[in-house]
Amino acid sequence: MGRGLLDTTHPILVHLIPVRRCNLACRYCNEYDKISAPVPADVMKRRIDEVARLGSFSVGFSGGEPMLHPTLDGLIRHVRDRGMMAGLITNGYRLNPRRIDALNSAGLDYLQISIDNIDPDETSSKSLRVLDRRLEWLRTHATFDVNINSVLGAGVRNSEDAYAITVRARELGFSTSVGIIHDNTGALRPLSAADQEVYRRIRRLSGGIPAFLGNAFNSGAFQDNLAAGRPNAWRCRAGARYLYVDEDGIVSYCPQQRGKSGIPIDQYTKDMVRQQFRTPKPCAPLCTVTCVHRVSAPDRWRGAQTSTNHVPS
Numbered sequence: 001m002g003r004g005l006l007d008t009t010h011p012i013l014v015h016l017i018p019v020r021r022c023n024l025a026c027r028y029c030n031e032y033d034k035i036s037a038p039v040p041a042d043v044m045k046r047r048i049d050e051v052a053r054l055g056s057f058s059v060g061f062s063g064g065e066p067m068l069h070p071t072l073d074g075l076i077r078h079v080r081d082r083g084m085m086a087g088l089i090t091n092g093y094r095l096n097p098r099r100i101d102a103l104n105s106a107g108l109d110y111l112q113i114s115i116d117n118i119d120p121d122e123t124s125s126k127s128l129r130v131l132d133r134r135l136e137w138l139r140t141h142a143t144f145d146v147n148i149n150s151v152l153g154a155g156v157r158n159s160e161d162a163y164a165i166t167v168r169a170r171e172l173g174f175s176t177s178v179g180i181i182h183d184n185t186g187a188l189r190p191l192s193a194a195d196q197e198v199y200r201r202i203r204r205l206s207g208g209i210p211a212f213l214g215n216a217f218n219s220g221a222f223q224d225n226l227a228a229g230r231p232n233a234w235r236c237r238a239g240a241r242y243l244y245v246d247e248d249g250i251v252s253y254c255p256q257q258r259g260k261s262g263i264p265i266d267q268y269t270k271d272m273v274r275q276q277f278r279t280p281k282p283c284a285p286l287c288t289v290t291c292v293h294r295v296s297a298p299d300r301w302r303g304a305q306t307s308t309n310h311v312p313s
Contacts (some may be wrong), residue, residue, distance in 0.1 A: 008277050008302070009270050010055030012295040014243045015062050015089075015255070018044055018069040024091055025117070026124040031255050032064045038253075041071040041248050045078050050265045052082040054092060054273065056243075058109075060087035064247075067094040071107040080107035087111065091126050095134040098198055100141040105290055111138075114179065115169075118161045127158040128165050139172045146174045150202065152195045152227075153181035159198040166202045178202045180226050182289050190229025199227045222293050231285035235305050237296040239276025243268075254289045278307040 018039050022032035051059055059079045066072060067090050069205070079086040088103070092113040115131055116124035138146050148169035150162035162178060178199060180191065191199060203223075225232050237243075238253035245251055245265050253276075254256045265274060277299075280299045287293070 007019070007055075008240070008299065009273050010057070011051070011243050011273070012241045012298075013059045013060060013291060014051045014245060015055045015056070015148060015291075016044070016047060016062050016245050016311055017049070017247045018061055018066050018072065018075060019070055020064040020093070020247045022063060022065040023068065023093055024065070024125050028123060028127065030227055031062075035040055036064070036247060038069045041074060043249070044069075044071075044075050046249050047245060047265050048075065048082060050268070051245070052084060054243075054268065054270065058085040058087060060089060064090040064221050065094070068098070073102050076103070076106040076108050085109045089114075091292070092131045092134050097137050097141050100137055104141070107145045110147065111142070112147045112149055114149040114151060115165045116151050116161075117157065118164060121157055127167060128161075135169070135172055135174070140175075145187045147177060147180050148174050149177045151179045152191055152199055152202075156181065156195075159192075159195045163198050163201055163205075166205050168176065170205055176202075176205065177290075178223070179290065180223070191227045196227050199223075222297075223290065226288055232287075232293075234284060234293060235296060235300060235302075236281040236284040236292060237277055237299055238281060238292050239279065240273045241277070241295045241299065242280070242292045254287075254292050256287075256289060257281075257283060275307055278305050280305040280307075 020033050020036035022034070025032070039240065048059065061072065061075065066088060069075065076086045076088070086106075086108050087110045088108060089112050114126060115128050116126045118128050120127045120130060135148070148165065150165040152159055152162050156162065166176045166178065222232050222234070225257070238257070239251070239261055243251050243256065243265075244254050244258070246258060249265050250259070251261060251263050251265050251268050253260050261272070261276065
């Protein structure tokens with residue numbers, strides 16, 4: 001992070017997609033399909049090498065469901081061998097003590113699970129009742145950091161579920177966060193008055209490394225504005241501090257802006273990082289993609305973004 005404050009020419013976080021397929025079908029999600037094959041391991045390792053070439057600090061695997069990839073542990077190990085932190089965003093369904101031990105051995109640094117409700121419903125099966133045993137296994141076996149994210153907003157039938165999920169995660173010793181469900185462009189859906197009250201209660205409970213970083217980088221205020229339906233004034237550094245590399249190896253700003261900037265990772269250059277660092281993103285004021293905000297926030301003291309939205313060849 002210290003190097004990042006001095007040098008703006010490298011990403012802080014890159015999300016890589018090893019497989020688009022998912023074993024669930026959450027109604028609000030636009031980031032999965034039911035048919036895609038995993039990206040071959042040798043192709044994924046080349047993409048990891050390209051990310052390392054750009055000087056990236058951390059790589060997170062997401063999807064789809066990344067635990068459907070048959071050589072995920074080897075990919076995590078390759079990230080660590082290249083000197084980067086390794087993370088995993090999963091629905092948790094494929095976790096068991098053996099898999100958790102394998103993730104430990106591979107060198108995983110952090111894992112996040114979003115849990116949407118207490119009991120499965122027509123919107124989501126990512127439920128505490130289904131996942132609680134897996135959370136117990138994580139508490140017993142995991143040597144990596146675990147964050148449990150609860151959600152509020154459109155499609156959440158009972159907002160009190162989010163509070164109960166946070167309480168349970170804190171009981172188990174995990175860090176917690178709360179997300180606001182976005183629409184299919186990643187833009188804001190403001191919370192109802194009842195949801196806002198639950199949100200405030202969760203914020204008082206949330207803690208751990210993600211919460212500490214959120215407070216340090218003003219993500220708390222960012223989320224508070226979203227909960228109230230207010231836009232945020234911030235400088236999104238997607239395409240620079242954050243890269244989203246899909247299953248075809250194409251770099252996008254984030255999961256909700258796929259196709260922008262649309263450059264293959266093996267053609268992405270330091271000049272492109274510099275250009276996108278200076279390029280304002282019109283979707284930023286109503287964006288709910290908190291991870292992009294967090295990795296952009298350390299640079300909020302730098303000058304205004306003034307470049308046109310052009311990626312150099």
